Amino acid sequence: CSWSEYSESIESRSKSCTSGSDPQQPKTLEAYVGFANLPNQVYRKSVKRGFEFTLMVVGESGLGKSTLINSLFLTDLYSPEYPGPSHRIKQTVQVEQSKVLIKEGGVQLLLTIVDTPGFGDAVDNSGCWKSVTDYIDSKFEDFLNAESRVNRRQMPDSRVHCCLYFIAPSGHGLKPLDTEFMKYLHEKVNIIPLIAKADTLTPEECQQFKRQIMKEIQENEIKIYEFPETEDEEEMKLVKKIKDRLPLAVVGSNTIIEVDGKRVRGRKYPWGVAEGESFKSEFVLFRNPLFIFRTHMQDLKDVTNNVHYENFRSGKLAAVTCNGMENKHNGQLTKSPLAQMEEERQENMGRIKKMEQEMENVFEMKVKEKLQKLRDSEAELQKRHDQMNRSILAQHRDLEEKRRQLEEEIATWETQQRILEQQKLETLKGGNKKKKIF
Amino acid sequence: MVEDEGEGARAVPLSGHVGFDSMPDQLVNKSVNHGFCFNILCVGETGLGKSTLMDTLFNTKFEGEPTQHNQPGVTLKSNTYELQESNVRLKLTMVNTVGFGDQINKEDSYKSIVEFIDAQFEAYLQEELKIKRTLHSYHDTRIHACLYFIAPTGHSLKSLDLVTMKKLDSKVNIIPIIAKSDAISKSELAKFKIKITSELVSNGVQIYQFPTDDESVAEINSTMNSHLPFAVVGSTEEVKIGNKMVKARQYPWGTVQVENENHCDFVKLREMLIRVNMEDLREQTHTRHYELYRRCKLEEMGFKDTDPDSKPFSLQETYEAKRNEFMGELQKKEEEMRQMFVQRVKEKEAELKEAEKELHEKFDRLKKLHQDEKKKLEEKKKALDDEVNTFKQKKTAAELLLNQAQQAGGSTTLKRDKERKN
Numbered sequence: 001c002s003w004s005e006y007s008e009s010i011e012s013r014s015k016s017c018t019s020g021s022d023p024q025q026p027k028t029l030e031a032y033v034g035f036a037n038l039p040n041q042v043y044r045k046s047v048k049r050g051f052e053f054t055l056m057v058v059g060e061s062g063l064g065k066s067t068l069i070n071s072l073f074l075t076d077l078y079s080p081e082y083p084g085p086s087h088r089i090k091q092t093v094q095v096e097q098s099k100v101l102i103k104e105g106g107v108q109l110l111l112t113i114v115d116t117p118g119f120g121d122a123v124d125n126s127g128c129w130k131s132v133t134d135y136i137d138s139k140f141e142d143f144l145n146a147e148s149r150v151n152r153r154q155m156p157d158s159r160v161h162c163c164l165y166f167i168a169p170s171g172h173g174l175k176p177l178d179t180e181f182m183k184y185l186h187e188k189v190n191i192i193p194l195i196a197k198a199d200t201l202t203p204e205e206c207q208q209f210k211r212q213i214m215k216e217i218q219e220n221e222i223k224i225y226e227f228p229e230t231e232d233e234e235e236m237k238l239v240k241k242i243k244d245r246l247p248l249a250v251v252g253s254n255t256i257i258e259v260d261g262k263r264v265r266g267r268k269y270p271w272g273v274a275e276g277e278s279f280k281s282e283f284v285l286f287r288n289p290l291f292i293f294r295t296h297m298q299d300l301k302d303v304t305n306n307v308h309y310e311n312f313r314s315g316k317l318a319a320v321t322c323n324g325m326e327n328k329h330n331g332q333l334t335k336s337p338l339a340q341m342e343e344e345r346q347e348n349m350g351r352i353k354k355m356e357q358e359m360e361n362v363f364e365m366k367v368k369e370k371l372q373k374l375r376d377s378e379a380e381l382q383k384r385h386d387q388m389n390r391s392i393l394a395q396h397r398d399l400e401e402k403r404r405q406l407e408e409e410i411a412t413w414e415t416q417q418r419i420l421e422q423q424k425l426e427t428l429k430g431g432n433k434k435k436k437i438f
Numbered sequence: 439m440v441e442d443e444g445e446g447a448r449a450v451p452l453s454g455h456v457g458f459d460s461m462p463d464q465l466v467n468k469s470v471n472h473g474f475c476f477n478i479l480c481v482g483e484t485g486l487g488k489s490t491l492m493d494t495l496f497n498t499k500f501e502g503e504p505t506q507h508n509q510p511g512v513t514l515k516s517n518t519y520e521l522q523e524s525n526v527r528l529k530l531t532m533v534n535t536v537g538f539g540d541q542i543n544k545e546d547s548y549k550s551i552v553e554f555i556d557a558q559f560e561a562y563l564q565e566e567l568k569i570k571r572t573l574h575s576y577h578d579t580r581i582h583a584c585l586y587f588i589a590p591t592g593h594s595l596k597s598l599d600l601v602t603m604k605k606l607d608s609k610v611n612i613i614p615i616i617a618k619s620d621a622i623s624k625s626e627l628a629k630f631k632i633k634i635t636s637e638l639v640s641n642g643v644q645i646y647q648f649p650t651d652d653e654s655v656a657e658i659n660s661t662m663n664s665h666l667p668f669a670v671v672g673s674t675e676e677v678k679i680g681n682k683m684v685k686a687r688q689y690p691w692g693t694v695q696v697e698n699e700n701h702c703d704f705v706k707l708r709e710m711l712i713r714v715n716m717e718d719l720r721e722q723t724h725t726r727h728y729e730l731y732r733r734c735k736l737e738e739m740g741f742k743d744t745d746p747d748s749k750p751f752s753l754q755e756t757y758e759a760k761r762n763e764f765m766g767e768l769q770k771k772e773e774e775m776r777q778m779f780v781q782r783v784k785e786k787e788a789e790l791k792e793a794e795k796e797l798h799e800k801f802d803r804l805k806k807l808h809q810d811e812k813k814k815l816e817e818k819k820k821a822l823d824d825e826v827n828t829f830k831q832k833k834t835a836a837e838l839l840l841n842q843a844q845q846a847g848g849s850t851t852l853k854r855d856k857e858r859k860n
Contacts, residue, residue: 033497034713036523038474039466041717046462048652053458099447105459110447150736152729294457298464306574317569341761348768352775359779363786370790374797381801388808395815403822410829417836424843 050108052157053297054097054139056189057113058132058181059166060120063196068164068250069113094118095135114160120177128177129184136160136188140312159309162225162300163189166196167247171205173212182222188308190225190300193217198249199267206249213247228299235295475529475578476716477558479610481551481602482587483539484509486617491585491672492532494685494696495708496521499674500532509537512550516579531579539598548602555581555609559731580728582719583646583711584610587617588667592626594633603643609727611646611719613711614638619669619702620687620694627669634667648710649718662710668703671696 057065097114114135119128139159146155163185167178182191193213198206217224224246227239242248251267267273480488484507493499500519516533533554538547558580565576586603588595606612614634616622622630638645645666648659673696677686685696696704711719740760 033495033521033523034708035474035476035521035528035716036526037713038526038528038716039470041714042469043462043466044652044654045717045721046465051458051461100450101447102450102452102456102458104452104456107459107461109458109461150733150741152732294460295464297458297461298468302468302574310571314570341764344761345764345768348764349771352768352772355772356775359775363779363783367786367790374790374793378797381797381804385801385804385808392808392811392815396818399815399818399822403825406822406826406829413829413833420840 047107050110051297052110052112053301054112054114054158054160054162056116056132056136056160056163057166058116058119058163059196060168061117063166063168064251065115065164065166065196068166068194068196095131112158125177129181132181133184133188136185137312140188140309141316143309144313144316157301157305159304160189161297161304163191165191165193167193167213169195169197169200169209171201171209173209174216179216179220179222182217182224183220186223187311190303190308191222192225193247195247195249197251199251201249210245210247210249225300225303227296238295470526472574473527473529475531476720477531477533477579477581477583479514479533479535479551479555479581479584480587481535481538481584481606482617483589484537486587486589487672488534488585488587488617490674491587491615491617491670493674494672494704495712496530507537507540509540511541512537512547514550514554529577533581544598547598548605551602552605552609555606556731559609559728560735562728563732563735580723581610582716582723584612586612586614588614588634590616590618590621590630590669592622592630595637600637600641600643603638603645604641607644608730611722611727612643613646613707614667615703615707616667616669618671620671620689622669631667631669646719646722648715655714658714659710662706665703665706668707668710670704670707671702672704 055069057069059065094117095114096117097112099110099112102109102111116132119132122128136159143155143157143159146152165178165182167174182193185191195201195206195209195213201209227242230236230239478492480492482488489500498519498521500517513536514533515536516531518529518531521528521530535551538551541547562576562578562580565571565573584606586599586606588599603612603614616627616630616634619627648655648663650656650660650663671687671694673685673687673694675685675687676683677688677693677695678684679686679693679695684698687694687696694701696702699705740763
């Protein structure tokens with residue numbers, strides 16, 4: 001539906017909304033507030049901004065890639081002035097991009113078509129997907145670097161949003177090259193496989209071919225782009241229709257033919273004309289073969305951004321921060337590299353602190369030991385000193401005692417002497433007296 | 439803008455309807471399915487009617503008690519509500535400043551607000567920098583609009599207002615509003631608005647301007663820009679006017695109808711904030727305020743975009759350089775620590791040696807003292823011994839003398855006795 005219808009429907013629906021009181025349900029408002037207008041605001045801004053889309057086409061030469069691109073956008077993206085890669089000489093697989101600016105209904109789209117000339121054309125094709133994967137990775141890398149800059153400006157999104165893979169209409173199954181290529185690329189880009197030049201297959205052959213291809217895709221565990229489920233019934237019908245018809249069989253045409261008075265794009269054969277109307281049935285989608293763009297362009301971009309790019313980014317960042325170490329990383333991936341480095345730093349700081357603490361402890365212990373020893377020896381020396389003091393004191397006392405004794409003795413003796421002296425004196429006196437008596 | 443990146447792109451006309459004009463619709467559908475989120479911060483003094491205004495704006499009663507004036511500091515309370523209008527789901531977060539303007543010293547009032555806003559930016563930045571990230575399902579809590587409530591004094595902005603707005607204008611989209619504007623008369627209001635606008639301009643405060651670059655809304659936005667700041671009245675009570683119930687405040691002298699554009703600018707605020715520019719507010723927050731924060735944060739951490747030779751760094755190089763820097767720092771720190779320890783050990787050893795030396799000296803001195811004492815003792819002993827000897831000699835001499843005397847006396851007595859006998 002168009003924008004005006006859409007906004008009208010919002011206005012009318014909102015005016016009749018009821019008030020809800022269920023706490024589990026989001027609160028429905030009592031009267032019109034107006035944020036139901038948000039989608040319109042988003043619409044307006046997106047139209048102003050314009051859109052970008054990068055489409056890659058891969059397939060062997062001569063499968064009608066350029067023709068399809070032209071008929072896809074109903075314009076001559078490749079023209080005599082701007083020839084497509086098929087008209088140019090190439091030796092190895094190159095990746096070439098052309099940018100066009102197209103406008104429709106006020107909406108501007110910057111479309112980048114990435115072509116891969118030379119794919120699968122060599123005799124030895126091993127590794128021919130390398131230039132393709134390198135290209136995709138380099139676009140992811142550009143985006144990653146732009147996103148990681150300090151000064152970020154408008155980031156142009158040149159990542160590959162969709163890859164149309166052309167399968168040659170052999171009628172048998174996938175070639176080894178096909179499976180190899182898809183296995184290398186299914187985790188980097190949304191792959192939509194197509195059967196090219198489907199007007200060379202009968203409807204039955206086509207149906208069988210499709211079944212075989214899908215079987216092989218499943219067996220090889222290749223993840224092609226999954227059209228998302230949606231609540232809209234109309235859309236769901238369309239999605240189911242596409243899913244049943246994968247891979248889509250396409251026929252492209254550069255020429256406009258007149259059929260039943262109408263001018264259509266078609267291919268004229270001697271046996272008839274292959275064009276849109278006759279292929280309206282189940283197996284071939286011709287006119288607007290990729291009407292999926294009407295409904296799924298945004299989703300293709302979202303899957304590229306949310307899944308493929310994020311895978312690339314987490315792989316790249318994990319490699320940077322872990323430097324190839326494999327262990328202990330399940331928990332680490334939920335952090336940013338900066339946070340991780342911060343953590344590492346904290347860990348190391350913690351380690352250093354612990355070391356510091358240990359050294360401190362050892363130091364303290366040693367110092368304590370030494371001090372203790374010192375104290376012990378001090379105590380020892382003090383004890384001896386005290387001992388000596390005591391012994392000296394004792395000796396002093398001894399001496400005092402002896403002196404005292406001596407003095408006592410002297411005193412006694414002196415007293416004795418004096419007595420003796422006196423006795424002597426008296427004896428002498430008495431002797432004299434005796435003499436006198438005679 | 440797409441045109442800027444179209445280097446080498448040539449415009450090609452289409453010859454039929456391809457169908458990519460549905461891309462905006464696809465984008466809108468995706469957004470609607472995903473749901474929207476919007477975060478409003480209400481800054482203003484207690485009692486200016488912030489909660490009432492929010493209730494009025496969103497036509498619903500959000501929970502909460504009116505706060506008191508006795509808060510010690512400014513805290514931020516946030517509540518998230520899930521609202522729905524037709525098929526649009528909105529996760530609305532309202533953050534209220536509790537206690538703003540209540541303190542005596544209001545110097546630090548703005549700080550908790552700035553910290554809160556920065557914390558939301560930081561959370562987003564951390565998510566964005568994770569290795570395994572889920573940005574598309576991340577609940578964005580960054581503040582998209584800050585409604586600054588100005589008290590209806592009628593004179594001018596308070597200095598607290600100017601200071602706070604100046605601190606916030608580079609971090610968030612500020613929409614100043616005059617609260618409880620039914621307290622101001624029409625003429626005063628016009629003067630008040632002019633005064634406020636001129637004060638904001640002269641102080642260099644950048645308030646949010648409604649964008650005028652999109653033709654479809656340029657006119658209405660520029661008209662509204664000239665009505666800033668909006669003078670609003672909030673009310674959840676309904677009054678019967680004519681035959682309708684309208685939100686109003688009933689005074690004895692009349693009724694102020696909230697949704698009457700002659701009475702107040704409420705309708706303008708609702709129009710601008712919600713119906714016309716909600717998406718632009720979100721965009722500005724993401725592309726201007728958040729980027730500024732991110733840039734400052736990364737520069738603070740030492741990240742640069744180009745090395746001295748002006749060649750751009752790749753992400754890998756930047757991270758490795760950062761990591762090497764950290765490692766280098768750590769090693770240096772380790773070294774320093776070791777050195778410090780070695781130093782300390784040396785010092786301590788020297789100290790202990792000193793102490794030991796002192797101890798030995800002390801005891802040497804003591805020893806010497808002892809020896810002196812001993813010597814003295816010896817001398818004393820010798821003296822005593824000498825005295826003993828002297829005494830002994832004296833004694834011996836005296837005894838000898840006595841003996842001699844006795845012997846002589848005895849012999850004398852004997853002689854006399856002999857003489858007598860004879």
